[in-house]
Each structure stands twice: as C-alpha cells, then as structure tokens.
Amino acid sequence: MAKEVTKRSENYSQWYNDLALKADLAEQSAVRGCMVIKPYGYAIWESMHETLDKMFKQTGHQNAYFPLFIPKSFFSREAEHVAGFAKECAVVTHHRLMNDPDGKGVIVDPDAKLEEELIVRPTSETIIWSTYKNWITSWRDLPILCNQWANVVRWEMRTRLFLRTAEFLWQEGHTAHATAEEAQQEAMTMVQVYAKFAREYMALPVIVGHKSPNERFAGALDTLTIEAMMQDGKALQAGTSHFLGQNFAKSFDVQFTNKEGKQEYVWATSWGVSTRLMGALIMAHGDDNGLVLPPKLAPIQVVMVPIYRSDEELNAVLEKMNEIKTQLEALGHSVKIDTRDTLRPGFKFAEWELKGVPVRLAMGARDLAAGTVEVARRDELTKETMPLEGIAQHIDTLLGDIQQNIYNKALRFRDSNIEKCDDWEEFKTKIQTGKFLLCHWDGTVETEQAIKDATKATIRCIPIDSCVCEEEGKCIYSGKPSKQRVVFAISY
RNA sequence: CGGGGUGUGGCGCAGUUGGUAGCGCAUCUGGUUUGGGACCAGAGGGUCGCAUGUUCGAGUCAUGUCACCCCGACCA
Numbered sequence: 359m360a361k362e363v364t365k366r367s368e369n370y371s372q373w374y375n376d377l378a379l380k381a382d383l384a385e386q387s388a389v390r391g392c393m394v395i396k397p398y399g400y401a402i403w404e405s406m407h408e409t410l411d412k413m414f415k416q417t418g419h420q421n422a423y424f425p426l427f428i429p430k431s432f433f434s435r436e437a438e439h440v441a442g443f444a445k446e447c448a449v450v451t452h453h454r455l456m457n458d459p460d461g462k463g464v465i466v467d468p469d470a471k472l473e474e475e476l477i478v479r480p481t482s483e484t485i486i487w488s489t490y491k492n493w494i495t496s497w498r499d500l501p502i503l504c505n506q507w508a509n510v511v512r513w514e515m516r517t518r519l520f521l522r523t524a525e526f527l528w529q530e531g532h533t534a535h536a537t538a539e540e541a542q543q544e545a546m547t548m549v550q551v552y553a554k555f556a557r558e559y560m561a562l563p564v565i566v567g568h569k570s571p572n573e574r575f576a577g578a579l580d581t582l583t584i585e586a587m588m589q590d591g592k593a594l595q596a597g598t599s600h601f602l603g604q605n606f607a608k609s610f611d612v613q614f615t616n617k618e619g620k621q622e623y624v625w626a627t628s629w630g631v632s633t634r635l636m637g638a639l640i641m642a643h644g645d646d647n648g649l650v651l652p653p654k655l656a657p658i659q660v661v662m663v664p665i666y667r668s669d670e671e672l673n674a675v676l677e678k679m680n681e682i683k684t685q686l687e688a689l690g691h692s693v694k695i696d697t698r699d700t701l702r703p704g705f706k707f708a709e710w711e712l713k714g715v716p717v718r719l720a721m722g723a724r725d726l727a728a729g730t731v732e733v734a735r736r737d738e739l740t741k742e743t744m745p746l747e748g749i750a751q752h753i754d755t756l757l758g759d760i761q762q763n764i765y766n767k768a769l770r771f772r773d774s775n776i777e778k779c780d781d782w783e784e785f786k787t788k789i790q791t792g793k794f795l796l797c798h799w800d801g802t803v804e805t806e807q808a809i810k811d812a813t814k815a816t817i818r819c820i821p822i823d824s825c826v827c828e829e830e831g832k833c834i835y836s837g838k839p840s841k842q843r844v845v846f847a848i849s850y
Numbered sequence: 851c852g853g854g855g856u857g858u859g860g861c862g863c864a865g866u867u868g869g870u871a872g873c874g875c876a877u878c879u880g881g882u883u884u885g886g887g888a889c890c891a892g893a894g895g896g897u898c899g900c901a902u903g904u905u906c907g908a909g910u911c912a913u914g915u916c917a918c919c920c921c922g923a924c925c926a
Contacts, residue, residue, distance in 0.1 A: 390918090445924065481926095501924095515851095515924055522925065575926095595926060634926055665885055705887035722885055732885080849924090 366646050370590040371518075377640055378519045381649045389720035391517035393526030396665075398713065399636065401657035403527065406635055407507065409559050410529065413551050414551075419503045419531060424485050427476035432484040435609040436693030441751035442576020443480045446513045451475040467742070473501035478511040483602070483628055484534045487610040492740075494534060494624060496517070497715075498618050499682065501544070502534040521594075521850055528632035528732040534624045536616065538603070541625035542580070548629040549582035553823075560635065561652040561765035561795050562586050562642050563772050564596060564661065565845060567819025570799075572806050574627075580602040585818040587772040588641040593818045593847035596638050599629035642768050650736055652764050653757040660686055660704050660753060661715045662695045663706045665722030675721050678746065685750035691757065711736060715759050719755055766771020776825060778843065782834055785846070789815045794847045796825060800833035809835050810848070818845045 364373045378384050383399030385766035395403065410440075411421070417774045427450060435439045442592060454470030462514035479485065486504075493499060502838040511525045533543040549566055556562040572612065578600035607623040608615070616622050653659050662679045666672040676695065683693045694715075696706050703720065710718055718741075720732040731749060737760050744752065772794070779785050779795040789795055790813070799805060810816050820842065827843040 386918095442925095510926095512925070514926095516920095516922090556858080599926075630926080632926060654907060663885095667884070702884050702886090704884085704886085704888085707885095708887045720885070724885070785891080 366589065366644070373644075373646075374637075374641055375519060377644050378651060381640075382630055383640070383649075386482075386518050386519070387522075391514060393517075393519055393523045395527075398657065401556045402639070402651070402655055403633060403636060404679050404805075405655040405657060406425055406555075406559070409528075410555055410631065411507075413506050413555060414529075414531065417503075417547060417551060419505045419533075420557035421506060422504045423506050423508070423581060424489060426479055426480050428479050428482075428485045430477055430727050432488050433477050435484065436577050438545075438605070439483065439577035439609075444513070447480055448478040448511045448513055450478065473708055479508070480510055480629075481628075482506065482508070482510075482530055483532065484603065484610075486601065487606040487612060487626070488812060490532075490534055490624070491610050491612045493614055494614050497536050497614055499533055500536045500542065500614060500624065503531075504533065505529055505531040506730060517779070518637075518850075520633055520640070522632075526633050528630050530630040534607075534628045535627070536614065536622070536625070539627050541603075544600050545580065545582055546597045546625045546827075548627070549584060549597070552584050552599065552629075552631060555631075556584055556586065556596055556635075556638075557765065559652065559654045559767060560639055560642075561654075561761055561794075562596070562638060563769040563824070565794075565821050565824040567821040567823075567845065568804075569598075569819060570806055570817040570844070572803050572810075575600045577602060577605050578628075578771065579605070583819050585847075586638055586642060587775060587794060587847075588638070588850070589644075589771065590641075591796065591847075592633070592776050593845075593849040594638050594641070595818070595849065596635060597629070597631040598749065598819070600627060602626035602628060644678055644714075645831060646737065647708075648712030649765060651716060653716045653761045656716050657692065657715075658694045659691045659757055659804045660693045660717045661710045661718060662693065662719040662721070663703050663710075664695070665703050667721055667723070670799045671723055671776060672725075673773070675728055678721060678726065678731075679718045679719070680747055682746075688752045689750060691754070692752035707734075712737075716757060719753075735760055735766070776845075779846075780831070780834065786813055786833055789813050789848060792817070792848075794829055794845050795823075796843040797834040797846050798831035798842075799840035799844045802836075803834060804833045813848075815846045815848050817850060818847045 364376045368372045372459045377579060382396050384396055385394045387394045393638060437732050451472055452466045452470045453472060454467040455464040465570060490502060499592040507529045507695050509525055509527050513524055514522055517523050535544060551689040553564050553566050556564045561670040564584040564586045566584055568756050574581040575598060583595055584597045586594050588594055604623040604625060612624045613621045640649060664672055664675040666675055679695050681830050683695060686693045714736060717738050718734040728813055729746050730743045731746055732741055735756065775792065776794040776796065779797050785795060785797065796823050806817055828841060831840050833840050
C-alpha cells in the first residue's frame with residue numbers, strides 16, 4: 359500500500375483525490391468519467407442511504423422504481439428541462455451487436471436501430487410524470503410521495519471522484535400535490551431533512567436557502583439547497599429540493615378533479631442527494647493523516663489492535679478484546695478486531711487512521727498486567743491509557759463526543775470564513791481566498807452573471823437560516839437597492 | 851472543442867550521443883521482529899500504448915494514430 363498522502367495545505371485537489379483512492383473508497387474505472395466504489399466506500403454510502411431512507415419514511419414517503427431509459431419524446435416535453443440537460447445525455451440508438459463481417463470483434467448491427475432513441479436518465483422527472491398521469495385522476499389520489507434510489511448518467515466534460523462522475527448513485531424524490539402551498543411545504547420539509555442529515559449525521563454544517571434564478575434546477579420555480587463549505591473555502595452544493603410548480607403536470611397533462619369537481623393541474627416537487635455527499639465528507643473533515651469519519655456514519659466505529667509477542671499473549675489479549683467487543687455491540691456500535699498477523703501494530707494504526715475509524719483501542723502485555731487499554735481518538739489524534747472497567751460505557755460517550763467535536767470544528771472553520779462584504783474591489787480579492795461573502799445583490803440575473811464572469815463566484819443561496827441578514831443595503835456590483843444579503847462563493 | 855502534458859512489470863518512476871530494459875513500493879519463500887507505517891537473504895514478474903518508417907540495431911529518431919491526465923467552456 360502506498361503510504362504518503364499529499365498534504366492538504368499543499369494541493370487541496372490532489373489531497374482530496376489521494377485520500378479517496380488511498381482510503382480505499384473508490385477508484386477510477388476504465389470507463390471514461392466513471393468510478394468504482396470499493397467496499398469500504400460503499401459501506402459509508404450504505405450508512406447514508408439507510409439513515410436517509412428512514413428519514414424519508416418518517417416523513418411519509420415510500421420507495422418505488424422507474425425505468426433507466428427515457429424515450430426521447432418524453433424528455434423534450436418540458437422546454438427548460440430539456441435545455442438544461444440536453445448537452446450531457448447518453449443516448450441509446452441500437453439494441454443489438456453483430457460480428458464484424460470484415461474481421462475480428464463486434465460492431466453495432468445497423469439493422470437494429472431503434473425507432474425512437476432512448477435517453478439514459480440524467481434525472482427522472484419526465485419518466486415519472488408520464489407515469490403519474492396514469493396514477494392521478496382525483497384529489498383522493500393525492501398526494502403521491504415517492505422516492506427512488508437509482509443511478510443516473512450525466513455526460514459531463516470533466517469529472518472528479520464522487521463530486522462529479524459520469525454515472526452516480528442518488529435518491530430522487532418526486533411528489534405530487536393538490537395545492538401549490540402543500541408542494542412548497544413539501545420542498546421545504548425535504549430540504550430541512552437534508553440539513554438535519556448533514557448536520558447530525560455527516561457532522562457537516564450547512565446553510566439552507568433558495569437558489570437564485572440563474573442557479574435553479576431546469577424546470578423548477580424554486581430550488582432550495584443546502585450549501586457546505588469545504589476546507590479550501592469553496593462551496594459544495596450538497597442537496598437540493600425543488601418546487602416545480604405545474605410545469606411537469608402541464609407538460610405531461612397530469613390533471614385531477616378537485617373537491618369542487620373542477621379539473622386542475624397537479625403541483626410537483628423533486629429533491630435529491632447523491633454520492634457527492636461522500637466527497638463532502640472527505641473534504642469537510644479529512645486531514646493529513648487521512649479520512650475523519652463521523653461516528654454515526656463510520657462503517658467501523660471502533661477498531662482494536664492487539665499487540666503481542668507470542669500466541670499466549672495474543673489469546674489473552676483477544677479474550678479481553680472480545681469481551682469489550684460484545685459490550686460495545688450491545689450498545690449498538692460496530693467493532694472490528696484487527697487480527698491480521700502479517701502486519702505490525704504501527705502499520706495498522708496508520709492504516710485505520712487513513713480510513714477514518716473514529717476510535718482505536720490497542721492492548722498488549724503491559725495493559726493485561728495493569729488492567730488497562732489504550733484509547734485513541736481519530737478526530738484529535740490523541741490517545742490515553744484507561745482502566746478496562748467501564749470502558750464500553752466510556753467509549754459510547756466518547757463516540758458521541760467525537761461526533762459533536764467534528765461538527766463543532768467544521769462549524770468554527772466555516773464561521774471564521776464567512777464575512778460581510780460591501781466593496782466590489784474588496785470582493786474581487788477576498789472571494790479568491792476561499793471565503794463565503796455575504797453581500798447585497800440587486801436581484802437581477804444580469805448582475806449575478808456579471809459577477810460570475812468577473813470572479814467565477816456565484817450566489818450559493820439566499821439563506822433562510824445560519825446567516826440570514828435582512829437589512830437595507832446596496833448591491834455590491836450595481837449599487838442598486840437590496841433588502842437582504844446573499845451568500846457568494848466559488849463552488850465545486 | 852481550444853491550450854498543456856503523459857503513455858516503460860500490479861502501482862510510482864528512471865532510462866545519457868540509438869548498442870544485452872533498470873530502480874523503489876507491492877508480491878512470493880525463509881529467518882529475525884512486533885507499544886506508531888520492520889529488517890536481512892533470496893525469488894518471480896515487462897513483445898517499453900499502437901502502427902508504419904529510418905537503421906546492422908529503436909524504449910530512445912521521424913510520421914501517423916489511440917488512450918488517459920491537467921487547465922478552460924458545461925455541471926450535483
């Protein structure tokens with residue numbers, strides 16, 4: 359195993375990439391822009407998946423599954439939507455291969471051309487709304503609150519592990535409602551679910567807010583977002599929730615008969631988070647020694663490394679370790695005893711740190727004699743020797759402390775890198791140094807675009823929590839009046 | 851699609867004016883080790899991205915081609 363990980367301070371992108379690879383989360387696939395998620399990485403994704411799934415069900419949602427392929431004609435029904443995704447679609451044109459008549463290998467059978475091309479879903483609004491049409495006729499059929507866990511394909515020009523891959527895993531919720539108010543409430547509920555998940559499970563402080571019109575989802579009337587700050591000060595959009603109005607209902611002619619007996623178009627939302635959250639986890643908490651996983655999502659919360667010179671010593675240590683393991687498991691924690699006999703303890707310490715395991719226990723002859731165990735915490739890289747008595751309870755508490763500490767650290771970092779800015783020259787300089795700047799904005803697309811062209815910075819959101827700042831002021835760019843500051847940053 | 855770069859054992863790389871393909875890591879065997887990434891000894895593994903050309907002779911030179919990476923435009 360390669361040992362050196364690039365220093366975070368030297369080259370943040372390379373550090374990130376190194377970490378994803380060396381912590382055994384993923385690797386680049388032979389297929390352009392695609393990624394192999396390795397078992398350890400997938401286990402983290404599964405933790406996220408399970409937790410989110412529970413939260414969705416608690417808010418009344420059900421899982422369903424819709425097809426991977428979308429007929430081209432469906433896709434083009436909603437004008438803005440198709441404009442938003444047209445440039446990055448994978449298209450299926452044929453359904454058969456044949457032997458190459460001129461030699462080796464196979465070619466696409468020209469006789470097997472599809473009458474209508476199929477688009478590999480980049481998102482599923484269109485296929486789902488074409489289905490919902492058949493499900494909805496009366497107000498009694500509403501609301502429909504469905505989610506699907508799926509893969510989608512977006513043929514991006516440039517890709518990065520987890521943050522932007524040609525194919526990625528995600529969940530997409532698609533709901534149908536009788537009223538605009540109810541749909542808007544749904545979009546808000548779900549963005550708050552995401553914020554709660556980010557904060558409480560990923561230990562990731564996020565700002566909840568509305569996207570500016572420029573940054574909205576193609577086909578949405580309003581897009582709500584959670585925005586996180588990475589350790590280089592760049593913003594990462596970690597999840598979105600869209601109020602789609604009646605756009606898709608109209609495109610797919612989904613109407614219902616209301617209580618007054620009148621026909622009305624259905625109101626819609628959609629919301630999603632993806633394996634990009636894995637990238638957020640790496641970038642928000644990792645350090646020069648590797649990954650730092652929040653205990654609530656770590657596939658292994660406690661790893662134990664036995665230290666021994668003989669089989670007798672090993673067996674004695676393992677006996678104690680198994681006792682602790684049983685106690686910890688009874689408290690609901692996942693524990694691994696690293697019994698690999700070909701590796702020395704020092705190597706194992708470094709490796710589990712690289713993989714971000716929150717708590718490490720080491721025990722050897724010395725501890726056996728004294729009735730102690732060495733407890734190391736990943737977040738602070740500290741260790742102390744503790745009595746075996748009450749150790750499980752202590753670790754249970756420690757895991758909670760670590761979860762909180764990781765969040766607090768990230769929060770402190772973020773808050774120390776957010777500031778108000780009212781001067782355009784100052785803005786241009788400061789925004790490049792990795793800051794979130796709270797600025798007044800005149801509300802126009804033109805201004806937002808001009809700022810983006812000049813600095814690459816975009817409006818990450820118009821915040822509704824964390825850093826709301828409603829006050830009179832003048833737009834940082836145009837000088838026109840503004841009533842609220844918005845969050846500007848350079849983003850991933 | 852523009853600008854730059856790289857293709858050599860599993861991974862990371864070196865390879866001079868063209869002359870028997872090398873190093874580190876990893877792997878395998880044996881031994882000593884084991885409280886922060888062990889050490890010694892030995893072993894296995896490569897048609898040098900592909901094609902054509904120049905040459906007695908090409909990893910090296912020429913032409914072509916393919917792939918990948920980085921920087922832009924596009925995006926969760």
